[in-house]
Amino acid sequence: KAGVTQTPRYLIKTRGQQVTLSCSPISGHRSVSWYQQTPGQGLQFLFEYFSETQRNKGNFPGRFSGRQFSNSRSEMNVSTLELGDSALYLCASSLGTSGRGEQFFGPGTRLTVL
Amino acid sequence: QQQVKQSPQSLIVQKGGISIINCAYENTAFDYFPWYQQFPGKGPALLIAIRPDVSEKKEGRFTISFNKSAKQFSLHIMDSQPGDSATYFCAASMYSNYQLIWGAGTKLIIKP
Numbered sequence: 001k002a003g004v005t006q007t008p009r010y011l012i013k014t015r016g017q018q019v020t021l022s023c024s025p026i027s028g029h030r031s032v033s034w035y036q037q038t039p040g041q042g043l044q045f046l047f048e049y050f051s052e053t054q055r056n057k058g059n060f061p062g063r064f065s066g067r068q069f070s071n072s073r074s075e076m077n078v079s080t081l082e083l084g085d086s087a088l089y090l091c092a093s094s095l096g097t098s099g100r101g102e103q104f105f106g107p108g109t110r111l112t113v114l
Numbered sequence: 115q116q117q118v119k120q121s122p123q124s125l126i127v128q129k130g131g132i133s134i135i136n137c138a139y140e141n142t143a144f145d146y147f148p149w150y151q152q153f154p155g156k157g158p159a160l161l162i163a164i165r166p167d168v169s170e171k172k173e174g175r176f177t178i179s180f181n182k183s184a185k186q187f188s189l190h191i192m193d194s195q196p197g198d199s200a201t202y203f204c205a206a207s208m209y210s211n212y213q214l215i216w217g218a219g220t221k222l223i224i225k226p
Contacts, residue, residue, distance in 0.1 A: 004157070033214075042203070042216065042217075042218040042219045043158070043203060043216045043219070045213060045214070045216070048212065048213065050212075055212055056212060056213045090157050090158075092157070092158075100146060100207060100209075100212065102148075102160045102163075103150075103158075103160065103214070104159075105156075105157025105158050105159065106157055107155070107156060107157055108157055
C-alpha cells in the first residue's frame with residue numbers, strides 16, 4: 001500500500017508570492033490534516049478535511065487555506081508569503097477522524113521563503 | 115485547557131539506559147493519548163497509544179504509563195538504543211472534538 005505522498009518536496013519562494021502544496025493520502029483514507037513544523041514551534045495544526053469538508057482549523061491567518069477533492073487528495077495554499085512561513089509542511093491521512101486513530105504522515109514539503 | 119505540556123525539551127541518555135518523557139494535560143475530557151516518533155527528514159509515525167481505561171501499555175521496549183488522577187502520562191524506553199534517537203511527540207484528543215492536541219516534542223539522543 002502506497003504511503004502518503006506530498007509534492008513538491010522542496011520549494012523556494014519569495015515574499016509576497018503564493019504557493020500551493022499537494023497531498024495524496026493513503027488509498028481509502030478520508031481524513032487529511034495539515035501541519036506546520038518549525039524548530040521553535042513544534043507541530044502546529046493548520047486544518048483537517050474529511051470527505052471534502054473542513055472539520056477543524058488551527059490558529060493561522062486566513063492566508064492559509066486548503067481544500068479536499070472527491071478522491072481525498074488535498075491541497076494547501078498560502079498567499080502573500082512571509083519570511084515566517086518558512087517551515088516543513090506535513091500532511092497526514094487517517095481512515096476516520098484524525099484525532100481518534102492513527103495518522104500516517106507524508107515526508108513533508110520544505111518551504112523556504114526568501 | 116486545551117494544552118498538552120511535554121518535558122523535557124531534550125534528553126541525552128546512555129545506551130542501555132531508560133529514557134523517560136513526560137506529558138501533562140488539564141482537560142479531563144481527553145480520552146486518547148498517542149505517542150509519535152519522528153526521525154530527521156521523515157514525518158512522525160505512531161509509536162504507541164493508550165486510552166484512560168488502562169494505567170499502562172507496553173509494546174516491546176516502549177511503555178506508556180498513565181496516571182488519570184494526576185492528569186499525566188509518560189513514555190518509557192527501556193534499554194535505549196542509538197536507533198531510538200529521534201524526536202518524540204505526545205498528543206491527546208477527546209471524543210467530542212476530533213482535533214489532536216500535540217505536545218511540543220522531545221529530542222532524544224542516545225549516546226553509544
